[in-house]
Amino acid sequence: MSKPKLKALTINRPWCKGCGICVAFCPAKVLELDHEEKAVAVRIEDCIACSLCALRCPDLAIEVEIAPEDNEIAPPAQKRILIQNRGGSRS
Amino acid sequence: MSIHKYLRERFFPHIWCAGCGHGTVLNGLIRAIESLGLSRNEIVMVSGIGCSSRITGYLDFHTLHTLHGRALAFATGIKLSKPELNVIVPMGDGDALAIGGNHFIHAARRNIAMTALVMNNRIYGMTGGQFSPLSGCGMTATTAPYANIDPDFDVAALATAAGASFVARTTTFHVKEMIDLIRQAILHDGFSVVEILSQCPTYFGRKNKMGGAVEMLNWYKERTTPLGSKAKQNDPSLIERGIFMQVDKPEYCSQYEKILQKAQSANSQTKE
Ligand SMILES: Cc1ncc(C[n+]2csc(CCOP(=O)(O)OP(=O)(O)O)c2C)c(N)n1
Ligand code: SF4
Ligand code: SF4
Ligand code: SF4
Numbered sequence: 001m002s003k004p005k006l007k008a009l010t011i012n013r014p015w016c017k018g019c020g021i022c023v024a025f026c027p028a029k030v031l032e033l034d035h036e037e038k039a040v041a042v043r044i045e046d047c048i049a050c051s052l053c054a055l056r057c058p059d060l061a062i063e064v065e066i067a068p069e070d071n072e073i074a075p076p077a078q079k080r081i082l083i084q085n086r087g088g089s090r091s
Numbered sequence: 092m093s094i095h096k097y098l099r100e101r102f103f104p105h106i107w108c109a110g111c112g113h114g115t116v117l118n119g120l121i122r123a124i125e126s127l128g129l130s131r132n133e134i135v136m137v138s139g140i141g142c143s144s145r146i147t148g149y150l151d152f153h154t155l156h157t158l159h160g161r162a163l164a165f166a167t168g169i170k171l172s173k174p175e176l177n178v179i180v181p182m183g184d185g186d187a188l189a190i191g192g193n194h195f196i197h198a199a200r201r202n203i204a205m206t207a208l209v210m211n212n213r214i215y216g217m218t219g220g221q222f223s224p225l226s227g228c229g230m231t232a233t234t235a236p237y238a239n240i241d242p243d244f245d246v247a248a249l250a251t252a253a254g255a256s257f258v259a260r261t262t263t264f265h266v267k268e269m270i271d272l273i274r275q276a277i278l279h280d281g282f283s284v285v286e287i288l289s290q291c292p293t294y295f296g297r298k299n300k301m302g303g304a305v306e307m308l309n310w311y312k313e314r315t316t317p318l319g320s321k322a323k324q325n326d327p328s329l330i331e332r333g334i335f336m337q338v339d340k341p342e343y344c345s346q347y348e349k350i351l352q353k354a355q356s357a358n359s360q361t362k363e
Contacts, residue, residue, distance in 0.1 A: 015103055019110030024305040025264075055122065055266040058114025058304075059104060060094075 006049040007067040013038050015061035022053035022062060097121045097131060099151050106145060110304025112263035112289030113143050116181070116210050119266055119287075121150070123273035134177045137166040139191060141183035142217045143210040143289070152179075160191030163198040166205055174344035177277060178205040184225040185215045188244055192224070199253035199282050203343035206276045207255075207284045209246055212291035220294030231298045246286040247335040256281035258336040262288040262311035265332060272334070281342050288315070288330070 009030075018037030028046040031039050031053060039062070041047070054062040098121070107114050124134065134152040138144035140159035147154040153176075157165045162180050170178045187195050187209045198207070214232055215221040222232035227243040250258045257279040259272040269287060276283035290296060290307035301307050316322040318333030 017104065017109035019304045021110060021115075021304055021308060025308070052266065055118060055270070056115055056263070056308075057118065058107065058109075058111055058263075060098070060114065060118055 004049040005067040006047045007065040009041050010063045011039050012061045015059045021056050094121045094125050108293045110292045115263040119269040123270045136179045137162045139186040141186045143183035146181045163194040181208040184211040185223040188224050196253040199255040201343040202256050202281045202340050204280050209286045210289045212289050214295040216291045250284040251336045255284045256338050256340045257283035259334045260286040261332050264308040264311040
């Protein structure tokens with residue numbers, strides 16, 4: 001299975017109570033609390049889409065949407081690249 | 092998102108304190124239910140009284156918010172009259188094992204098919220931090236300012252001894268494990284118990300100088316270990332997580348159905 005890719009991370013500000021759980025346990029240090037003690041994604045480009053913040057949030061304030069996996073066309077295309085590599089002029 | 096269909100969103104943000112583990116139990120529970128593809132109509136959730144018991148108010152299933160300690164008694168009535176429904180009973184540690192201890196052991200003994208979730212924060216949250224049968228020796232509470240001298244129950248051992256046929260333990264830190272265990276507990280045909288260690292930063296955390304929600308989750312991370320791990324051999328004080336008991340045993344409603352059939356056929360024979 002390929003690694004999940006982030007489609008969207010949404011924080012429902014009115015529901016967030018600023019407990020800091022998502023901030024403390026994000027493996028990629030994506031989240032911080034802002035001046036109003038609300039969670040914000042300050043380094044969204046680092047997000048590995050693990051969904052742990054959404055699963056642990058006691059206030060159900062975070063939603064992590066995963067991008068759909070590359071469709072069925074992907075594996076054959078990849079295979080083609082491999083075959084090309086093998087037959088290439090790398091010698 | 093699809094989990095939102097299970098929520099009564101008009102009551103959010105919910106009443107629990109910032110960082111209360113009970114919210115994470117709610118979170119995990121709806122994800123377990125979603126993964127099983129259950130519809131809202133197939134689920135009855137019955138709770139008693141406590142911060143934990145407020146969970147039923149936020150869920151858009153058939154819900155009953157009943158009396159302190161008596162949720163399992165109400166749930167037994169529902170399950171016996173409509174065995175096709177999935178009955179889920181979330182309880183606090185006080186609700187389940189202090190005032191409700193008798194109902195708990197007898198529901199386990201009967202092996203009636205329902206899912207009991209013990210949201211164990213080791214204290215009475217709702218009424219201001221009195222110690223519970225799960226606080227444990229040496230802990231501090233509003234009613235034990237110089238330390239509690241009451242030993243605690245081991246919920247998993249108690250449930251197993253009483254006859255529960257599925258018994259598991261997890262924490263609000265181990266959310267993926269929590270979802271999986273709740274899922275398995277719902278699928279199990281018999282009395283299933285999942286003890287979920289759930290932080291109460293407001294009372295248990297503060298009274299015991301454990302820090303806030305983050306520090307309490309770190310405590311769950313560091314002080315618990317998977318069942319049968321090497322870490323447990325090296326440090327017997329660690330709390331084990333996982334499935335302690337999973338066995339097929341006659342389920343109460345199906346046994347009752349057999350008795351009904353027996354009585355009916357005996358009755359029709361005497362009439363003939
Ligand atoms: C018959 C009865 N006795 C006592 C109470 C007061 N009371 C309400 S909640 C509660 C204990 C709550 O603790 P717990 O069940 O552990 O849940 P928590 O609030 O910690 O989630 C008590 C003693 C009550 N409501 N009804
Ligand atoms: S875990 Fe939830 S409530 Fe806590 S800070 Fe993060 S978004 Fe806010
Ligand atoms: S999905 Fe994972 S990596 Fe992304 S913000 Fe949440 S916890 Fe961090
Ligand atoms: S008092 Fe404790 S159990 Fe009750 S809502 Fe607050 S943190 Fe949760």
